[in-house]
Amino acid sequence: MRIVFAVVMALFVNHSFAKSIADVRIDGLLLMQPSKAFNIIGFKQGQQYDSDNVYSAINALFASGYFSDIQVYEENDVLIFDVVERPAIGDLTIEGNDLIATEDLEKGLKFSGLVVGETYKPDTINQIEQELQRQYFSQGRYSADVDIDVTPLPRNRVAVAIKIEEGDTAKIVHVNIVGNNSFSDEELTKNFLSVETGFFNPFSSADEYSKPKLQGDLDTLKSFYLDRGYLDYTLESSQVSISPDKRDVYIVINLNEGQPYNIGQLSLSGALPIDEDRVWKHIDHNTGDVFSRTQITRIIENISTELGDEGYLFTNVNIIPTKHDDLTVDLAYQISPGPKVYVRRINFKGNSETRDEVLRREMTQFEGSLATHSKIEASKRAIQRLGFFGAVDLQTQRVPGTSDQVDLVVSVEEQASGSIQASVGYSETNGTVLGFGVSKRNFLGTGNKLSFSANRTNQTQNYVLSYDNPYFTVDGVSRGYSVFYKTSDHDEDDVEDYDLDEIGASVSFGYPISDTQRLAFGATIKETGIDLGSNPSNETKDYIEEYGDSYNDLIANVTWTDSDLVGGLLPVDGYSTKLAFDVATPVGDQSYYKVALNSQRYWGLNESYLYLFRLKGRLGYGAGYGDTDRLPFFENYFAGGSRTVRGFSSSSLGPKNSYSDSTDTSAIGGNILLAGTAEFIFPMPMVEDHKSVRTSIFLDAGNVFTDYCYSGNTTCEEGIDFSEVRFSLGFNWTWITPIAPLSFNFAKALNSKTGDTTDFFQFQLGTTF
Structure with missing residues (x-):
């Protein structure tokens, strides 16, 4: 006999008795395993049940979220649960999301149970919709809209389509601070990340509102007052108002400044394992000074470091301030060093x-x-x-x-420490470029450097094989080898009309003299041959006539380096200095020397090191000695182009050569080089990988000079003339590609003179400037 559940319940209520059941059955299951359903209801064969038991079972089934309808009835002593399962998710699509990656959204949806194959739960859909909306609101996108459509599919399935309109970020129209009597709004908001929108920042995101950014500004405001002694400063409230079209944001910050405090008594306590003077030297504020939280934080860090250098790595330094009515505050430093570690x-x-x-x-x-x-x-x-x-x-x-x-x-x-390169390209300096190279700064994970390169341009062929072991000995003595071959045809460029062939090998040993400094000694054996073109300059012919066109040289070199750069190919902090002295010894055919100094320094302008200031300088001097009265012309320094003064054509600056006829002159280089760069580095908007992409504004200055002029060259002047230093201003974009660094420069020559050639656009492949 089939009895409707409501009737059974009525009987239970009226007669208030429990009944044993012969069996329990669950009908309607398609997706859920029966064992799981039976675990939820908890009934077993032969168990007694009453209305409370049945109500609990029904509630448990509904609470699981897998069922949309449940009917319970008894038939022949069998308690039957007739259920209707919610549909399964058969398809899931996401559209319109740019700010939040699809992969990240799918991970979050899977965690919430919204994934193909799982049961469709309306409550989960509502929660996800609200959470996505909240995510966009936190980024200031109040016009964002999230719509989730659910469409029935055959076989008790549904298709879920999440359609997102991210909208525009609301702009901060006005920031108003109420309660500030000692400082102006401009002083308080100077370091805010939230900036009022204006004409002069159309490409900046500073005027885009976001809740985390505002919270950071409120913390900045608190630090501003605490660093100026306002210990009673309190933030009363902050309100954010949105315009009806959800595009404009108005921020109001209410605060209570209080009064500034000066430092009163200073005391030191704790079981100090070191002399107190070593601690007091770090406490650099005095009675009467204005209280500063930043200064105190720095003092605590310095004290912890002082004890940490003695092995007390987990030193606790606490400061207890005691405020007085006369607006002074006593500071008690309490130090607990703990055991040596x-x-x-x-x-x-x-x-x-x-x-x-x-x-x-x-x-x-x-x-x-x-x-x-x-x-x-x-x-x-x-x-x-x-x-x-x-x-x-x-x-x-x-x-x-x-x-x-x-x-x-x-x-x-x-990170990548090597590359295999096979390239065909074009260079503004050398024309068509064909190259193949293998370079590994961390060869087989040993820390050794192995490289081979073969490059060919319209004017040059260059082949180099080198190997360097920075730990040839356990004490850090390095050893390096290299062999090279280079041939150049300068008939087609702007430098000279001659062919140059060089072949040689070198060996070097480096010795550490501190954590950052090394001293290296090396020797290079080089054979050089020169073949003059049809119209060489007087300077070139004069050198060849005096010293011949073939040279075998033994070049000794000493190099001192001091490097503390951090950041790989695109440093973000530190400095490097290199001083090199090369001398062609008298045992060879030529006698000359060259001294070069290269130095650079980075300063981080914020904690993220996305904004940097860089200074770089290059100095070079070379001269002959003994039987050679000048630096060989093919060893001259050159200026102009990507490596020195951008905005001027490559190797175009400096002294010009001379000809017996009316041939146009070209740069011959010089034995003196002066070059420098000041650079402001900043992050490119909409670029996330700042480790491989860098943009900057730069000011370049430099030129080459000579202290030896050919007697027939009336345009040549000996010595350094600072009025001849060239300047350029420009923009640089550098990308560390998987193949090699790629650098683009847009530069304007600021003081070009007659005879100078300029290039507004220049690029460089293979090295960074």
């Missing part, structure tokens, strides 16, 4: 290509020794200087069960 083990993570020993030999912090802050930081810096890794992180992990041991975990992120 030793490094048990050093572990490396992320170096899938680079061998552990390459990292380990850079470590100045050793296993089994006292852990010191300065050695850990020096180790991190040394690994960064390798240039093999995009990111380096060192963390200390306490060893369980001990209070005086830590493990040091060095996590690195490998």
Whole structure:
């Protein structure tokens, strides 16, 4: 006999009894496994049940979210649950999303259960719709709209289509600060990330509203007041108003400044394991100074570092301020050094290509020794200087069960350290370029550098094979070899009319003299041959007539380098200086020397190192000695082009040669080089990978000069004339491609003179400037 559930329930209520069941059956299951459904309802054969049990089972089934309808009835002592399952998701599409990657959205949807094959749950759809809307609202896109369409499909399935209109980011029209009596709105908002929209920032995103950006500005505002002694500063409220069209945002910040405090008494407490004077030297504020939170934070860091260098790696430095009615604040520094800490083990993570020993030999912090802050930081810096890794992180992990041991975990992120290149291209300097090269700065993960290149242009052929081992000995002595062959035909360029062939080999040894400095000694054996063209200059013919056209030279060189650059091919911090002295020894056919100084320095203008300032300088001088009275013309320095003064044609600046006829003169170079660059580096809008793309505005200056002029050249002047220094202003875009660095320059020559040739656009492949 079939009894409707409502009637059964009525009987239970009226008679209030429990009944045993012979069996339980669940009808209507298509997607859910029966075992799972039975676990949800909890009924078993022979179990007694009443109305409360049935209600609980029904609620549990509905709560699972898999069913849209449930009927319960009894038939021949069998309790039957007749269910209607919600449809399964048969298709899922996402349209209109640009700001949030589709892969990221799919991961989030899968986590929420919205994935093909899962059960369609309306509540989940509503939650996802609201969350996506919230995500766009947090980015200031209040006009964004998220619409989720659900379309029935055959076999109890549905198609879910998420359609997104991201809209435009609302612009900040006005930022109003209320309650500021001591400082103007301009002073308080100077370092805000949220900037009022205006005519002069159409390409900037600073005027686009976002909630995280506003929160950062509120923190900046608090720091502003705390750094000026306003300890009672409070943020009363912040309101954001949106225009009816959801495009304009008005921000109102209400604050209470309070009064500035000066520092009163200073005290120091704690079980100090070092002399107090070593701590007091870092406390550089005095009684009567204005309180500054930034200064105190720096003092705490310096004290922690001071004790960390003695092995007290987990020193706790707390400051307790005591405010007084006379607007003074006493500062009590409390120091808890804890025990000395030793490094048990050093572990490396992320170096899938680079061998552990390459990292380990850079470590100045050793296993089994006292852990010191300065050695850990020096180790991190040394690994960064390798240039093999995009990111380096060192963390200390306490060893369980001990209070005086830590493990040091060095996590690195490998980046490309080599390339295989086969290219066909065009250079503004050399015309058609054909090249093949293999270069590996981290050969087989050993840290050694191996490279081979073969390049051919309209004027040159250049072949170089080199190998360098930076740790030829365990003490860090390096050894390098190279062989080269170069042939040049200058008949078609703007320099001279001659052919030059060079073949040679070199060997060098480098010795570390500090963490950043090295001294290298080397020797090069080189054979040079010159074949004059049909119309060489007087300067070239004069040298050939005096010294011949074939030379075998032994060149000794000494090089000192000091480099602390961080960031690989596109540094973001540090400096590098290189001083090189090359001398062609008297045992060869020529006697000359060259001294070159190259230096550069980067300054980060913000914590993210996206805004940088760079200075770079090059100085060069060469001269003959003994039987050679001048620097050979093919060893001259040249200026103009991508490497020196952009905006001027490559190798076009400096002294000009002379001819017996009326042939137009060209640059012959000089034995003196002066060049410098000032550069402001900033991130390109809409570019995410700032590690491989860089943009900058630069000011270049430089020229070459000579202290030896051919007697018949009336236009040549000896010595340095600073009025002849050329300047250019321009824009640079550099991209580190998988093949090689690619650099584009747009430069305007600022003081070109008669005889100069200029190029507004120049590009360079293979090196960075």
